[in-house]
Amino acid sequence: MSSKSLKIIPMGGLGEVGKNMMVVEYGDNILIIDAGVMFPENDMLGIDYIIPDFRYLDDKKHLIRGIIVTHGHEDHTGAVRHILEAFQAPIYATRLTMGLLEVKLKRGGLLKDAQLNVVEAGDSVNIGPFEVEFFHVNHSIPDAVGLVINSPGGLLVHTGDYKFDHTPVDGWPTDFSKLGELGGRGVTALLADSTNADRPGWTPSEAVIDGALDDVFKKAKGRILIGTFASLISRMQQVANAAQRHNRVMAFVGLSMVENAKMARQLGYLKVPDDLIVNIDQALKMKPSKVVLMCTGTQGEPTSVLARLSTGSNRQFDIDPGDTVVLSSHPIPGNEEMVHRTINRLFQHGANVIYDPIAPVHVSGHASQEEMKLMLQLVRPKYFVPVHGELRHLKQHAKMARELGIPEENIAVIENGTPVEFDDDKMIIGDRVPGGYVFVDGSGVGDVGPMVMREREALARDGFVSVYVKLNGHQGELTGEPEIVSKGFVFIHEAEDLFERAKSRIASSVKDGEGGNVAGRVEKDLGRFFYAETGRRPTVVVFVSETP
Amino acid sequence: MSSKSLKIIPMGGLGEVGKNMMVVEYGDNILIIDAGVMFPENDMLGIDYIIPDFRYLDDKKHLIRGIIVTHGHEDHTGAVRHILEAFQAPIYATRLTMGLLEVKLKRGGLLKDAQLNVVEAGDSVNIGPFEVEFFHVNHSIPDAVGLVINSPGGLLVHTGDYKFDHTPVDGWPTDFSKLGELGGRGVTALLADSTNADRPGWTPSEAVIDGALDDVFKKAKGRILIGTFASLISRMQQVANAAQRHNRVMAFVGLSMVENAKMARQLGYLKVPDDLIVNIDQALKMKPSKVVLMCTGTQGEPTSVLARLSTGSNRQFDIDPGDTVVLSSHPIPGNEEMVHRTINRLFQHGANVIYDPIAPVHVSGHASQEEMKLMLQLVRPKYFVPVHGELRHLKQHAKMARELGIPEENIAVIENGTPVEFDDDKMIIGDRVPGGYVFVDGSGVGDVGPMVMREREALARDGFVSVYVKLNGHQGELTGEPEIVSKGFVFIHEAEDLFERAKSRIASSVKDGEGGNVAGRVEKDLGRFFYAETGRRPTVVVFVSETP
Secondary structure (H helix, E strand, O other), X not given: OXXXXXEEEEEOOOOOOOOOEEEEXXXXXXXXEEEOOEOOOOOOOOOOEEEEOOHHHOOOHHHEEEEEOOOOOHHXXXXXXXXXXXXXXXXXXXXXXXXXXXXXXXXXXXOOOOXXXXXXXXXXXXXXXXXXXXXXXXXXXXXXEEEEEEEOOEEEEEOOOOEOOOOOOOOOOOOHHHHHHHHHHOOOEEEEEOOOOOOOOOOOOOHHHHHHHHHHHHHOOOXXXXXXXXXXXXXXXXXXXXXXXXXXXXXXOOHHHHHHHHHHHHOOOOOOOXXXXXXXXXXXXXXXXXXXXXXXXXXXXXXXXXHHHHOOOOOOOOOOOOOEEEEOOOOOOOOHHHHHHHHHHHHHOOOEEEEOOOOOOOOOOOOOHHHHHHHHHHHOOOEEEEEOOOHHHHHHXXXXXXXXXXXXXXXXXXXXXXXXXXXXXEEEEOOOOOOXXXXXXXXXXXXXXXXXXXXXXXXXXXXXXXXXXXXXOOOOEEOOOOEEEEEOOOOHHHOHHHHHHHHHHHHHHHHHOOOOXXXXXXXXXXXXXXXXHHOOOOEEEEEEEEEO | OOOOOEEEEEEXXXXXXXXXXXXXXXXXXXXXXXXXXXXXXXXXXXXXXXXXXXXXXXXXXXXXEEEEOOOOOHHHHOOHHHHHHHOXXXXXXXXXXXXXXXXXXXXXXXXXXXXXXXXXXXOEEEEOOEEEEEXXXXXXXXXXXXXXXXXXXXXXXXXOOOEOOOOOOOOOOOOHHHHXXXXXXXXXXXXXXXXXXXXXXXXXXXXXXXHHXXXXXXXXXXXXXXXXXXXXXXXXXXXXXXXXXXXXXXXXXXXXXXXXXXXXXXXXXXXXXXXXXOOHHHHXXXXXXXXXXXXXXOOOOOOOHXXXXXXXXXXXXOOOOOOEEEEOOOOOOOOHHHHHHHHHHHHHOOOEEEEOOOOOOOOXXXXXHHHHHHHHHHXXXXXXXXXXXXHHHHHHHHHHHHHOOOOHHHEOOOOOOOOEEEEOOEEEEOOOOOOOEEEEEOOEXXXXXXXXXXXXXXXXXXXXXXXXXXXXXXXXXXOOOOEEEEEOOOOHHHOHHHHHHHHHHHHHHHHHOOOOOHHXXXXXXXXXXXXXXXXOOOEEEEEEEEEO
16 A cells, blocks of 8 residues: 555454444554454354454554544444553543443453543544544434544545434434535545445434333333343433333343443433432332333343343342333344243243334434435545445445445445555555454453364254273273263263164274274264264264273 | 033144144044144254154044144144154145145155045035134235134134235135124134234235336346245245246246245146246356246255355356345344345345345235234134234234233133133133144254253353373372363364363372262363363363273
């Protein structure tokens, strides 16, 4: 690249481009936007979470001028601690985003050395050669921002996660006038959220939830439990407002819910009178018809309050017949089965469960097609890079941009790790650098790769059989019975006969061969034997000892 | 139960009540409705499919008068062969349903002895003391029926899977007049499909797909590939019609697609002129703009045509840039990730992929709330048992029935295995009998239970470590180095150091103890060691040999 051109590289994410991290470069200066985690897909067995693969920065640490976090969700903040373990750089975020980040950094013992800079929507901050303007956007968390990045190499606009909500909970819509002004300034490139690019129309306003909640509060005779993400501060506000309208008090349940509510109230993002809030112990002693509880667990996560309530394993209290449970969220793709199971079990315990589509108790935090077109129309960029979406979303977003008059050659549908350079009057798509994701499993970061994953897949499918064979070293004959242990293969107590025959097979396998690799031969023969007998292919491990 | 009362017992299904099988009893007579399979959920590791647990019938085989299959989908026909392996009984089904069933029974070598009775909607058949009337219903497969079961114990109506489509592909709507007539006859109990009970409104007609297909055919410049279920005969008809309107020829790809199309044409359910159909070899030689291919694989199943095309591993042909791929189906819950991955990969190969919600290229085959209300209104049953749905759907369906005036005590929301008896003027909910599901894994039916499943979960999460320790039998001291093999735990080549330290730990573990259960002690100590070092809990198996 020309050393004086503007370049971007999206990183991280499970095929969602630039969702979790974006690198912006100008000359010898690097700016990082977001550093989040993703939760593993169903076939990523045993993985706890996923972080961006930022090896690209290994030899460029001294060039990093700052890290900007656009909003406080896990998929934009969760990997900041991994970054700070690798190198130091000043962090820029709005007040609520920083509040949520501080809670995380504190737990990791990283808060002390962190260089935190709180900004506000409307601010303009110089970070190295970049002048960054922060503008307000609506999302399913307050205090989210988009970015205008001015550099001698050009003007970049990054929407962050956004939607256009004319009636948001906090009364503060996306900054239309800023976006309109940008159209006149000549934007080099727009990077825009594509999450909902396959959804026609306009995402409903958060305001529709108020009506749905009113309906629930009117009909509910017993306790009301509302499940949502602990970071959905605006949903807390809506529930608080509904509680006030319907003469109920409100309690937060679950550590993250309690912590986030406290912090959001302190910072003024959650406006609730003191007498509306009680703690859970007080709430449990009150008349059910006077209480609403806000809980975690809308994705069926086994350790969440709602999941524990659904299995009857919550310590503090149980579901009572007559409770109304509202799931104010959508299942993240891949979690549907867990969520549906939780709903069924709550019904089993006698609760009435209300979820979308039964009532509009949740709306998306991302723009739909008509909003995306409006964003393109307002910003009128020369180049367009759809981000924050899978390939199918980027393709749809690109199609809309073409329909709005952006020439095909000015649109870059790229993958994570692919650099795009905006050089004098041309856009250059570079060669891919590492920019995918890294597995975090237990305390290990990156030590579980495709081979271990394939082994786990085989084990998950058919289990394993481990065998110990004792040979007479001199003649190479079997002495004593082979020992066999299996897990995850067949129910052992009903398979004694199978294992007896396996032992005979081992005996003939030892006998047939001419010495050589006895362990390897027995493994192969046993594998064949088990497949013929059961149609399964357990992983077989054989130890051979030779006694003199 | 009174020996002369009418009883039902729903069976099978993954929490979906009576979806896969329903037992109807009157006196010493049993009638079975449907016998289908379900595909395992994501955490049912290694399981191939699931069949109803019909142990209840073990000592009642001589009482079974017949098996009725309401339509030709896998979740209603797939377990018939397992039933026929356990006992013989005459089978009743419409022509297309029987055709699809015969293909299955032939493969299993069970066709010869099967007693097959083809019926038609409108027929009335005596099966033991039951007089069964078959009436036509719309579903996403032609020739589906609902049942009116007359018995001295009462009149039962079973909807089967249904929707009300005023403009179905075959021009044959659900039999409104039959349903209306039933209202006047005094129906004892209605068993009705609840699949979409949480969807407001009315399920769109199959006819909307015609418009969406026209749009696709008009815009597509290259080849068109349409993916759908091989049993969706009416979708084949719609594609054939669109091909004819837009001057393309049509080829079927994939064994089940080719077989079903052939059978449906022979039986007259797929009406396509001969010159419209070519085989795949011919199609591949033709101009892309003149061809449409119908393929399997809308659920991302790895062995399907679309999945192979998406990974570039299809033998006969590849995706070409310019191809248009239409996914005419919805992901079954739990399959979303696989489906989205397939879509992304097809885009990567240069195809334009069209799927719902981008265009209405699929509609559900099940009734929505307004249709369910209409069914209740037409049939006007005394008792109501919502079936074919999870608990959350049954609860919604029951709620609608209450709103329509059926008293709460006349509605039975039950689980699989729970008998309901309709006795003189009362409904008795009995004690649960076995009626859940059984895992089929490889050639094993029912030999994988909760314990094996828990072992597979542990293996999937953290893998295993198998160890062989040689002791000096006399002193109980370690002789030689322990051997360690691990799979699915850590990447061995980068964990040499970890395993060296594990060996030291084994040595001290052997030394510390006072003889006793050395294997057990080493297993425990190693488990702790690995957790402290890696945060993972591999399954540890230790063999100890003592040499004299």
